[in-house]
Amino acid sequence: MNVNRLIGFLMLFVVAMSSPIFAADYVVDSKGMHASINFRIKHLGYSWLTGRFNHIEGTFSYDENNVEATKISIEIDPASIDSNHAERDKHLRDSDFLHVKKYPDARFVSTRVESTGAGTATLYGDLTLHGITREIQIQVTAVGGGPDPWGGYRQGFTGTTKILLKDFGIDFDLGPASTEVEFDLNIEGIRKG
């Protein structure tokens, strides 16, 4: 049954092409901006102030059958901080906070991944911010993946983490309720090649 075998082989080929059985490399979709690093910090303990970093770039490798082999690195332009208030953003870029003139680079580079269930994992990695590098943990959930309508293949995740400002040497006193910053991360990658 040569024809059946050929069809079967073709089917297998199509399946192999459309779902990554092996770890594939992805580029974070910064061009279409389907990625965001959002933060929130309590204001006086009475409400949440939200903002984001507008300029981010990155790559990751991902194999849904071997999640713990995932690697990701993200470059963040700290000067692109945007809290929808120019005077505050100017202050946040200043030496009281991110001091972006002295520390123009920020990045996250993963070190290891622990799977915590179906589609969830803890991502460990080094966050460099304000010239200080520390390990942080990000709780990640796989949102989805598959072909896009324009001939590409995409994979997307969401994540949350939090940091203490003082851990990164930022000691401007915003009050006792505002020592911690929470992050909401959305990362969508387009498969390379």
Added chain:
Amino acid sequence: MLRNTKEDYGWVAIVLHWVLALLIIGLFAMGIWMRSLGYYDTWYNRAPDLHKSLGLLTFLLLVLRYLWRMGNEMPQPSLKLSNWEKTSSRIAHTWLYLLTLIVILSGYLISTADDKSVSFFGVFSLPAAFSAIEKQEDIAGEIHEIVAWVMMGLVLLHTLASLKHHFVDKDVTLVRMLGLRKKN
């Protein structure tokens, strides 16, 4: 006398000069002080608001002063001055006006970088005119700070020059701006 004469400044010119001197030096000190305030300080938001209102007031008085100057005679400079002293004095006075304008304009461009308006003592709001440059608040902020320091250098020079007139040249330049010239 409200109006200037060939020999003396009128009271309008004198008052405008000293009110502007107070505002310009005061706003400079205020700018340094308010940046040192902590987040929980009562003046943390109040001081910048007042700084902006006083900055707008400075602009209005500066325009008024210029118009008044255009519509008035100017007392003649001291006859003892050499030509280079007259020329450099004229240049310095022009730059006192220009630098003040640059500081006010750059301050306005910080506050309006995201299309927010600037309030004048809560009486009216001056809307943003221009907010197109990327990181406008940072660029305008650098200009605001650097030009303010240069301006203070020029204010110091202006002050020293007036003291030189009074104590070295022993002429009426300083006393007539104080409205104290004895009339014979």
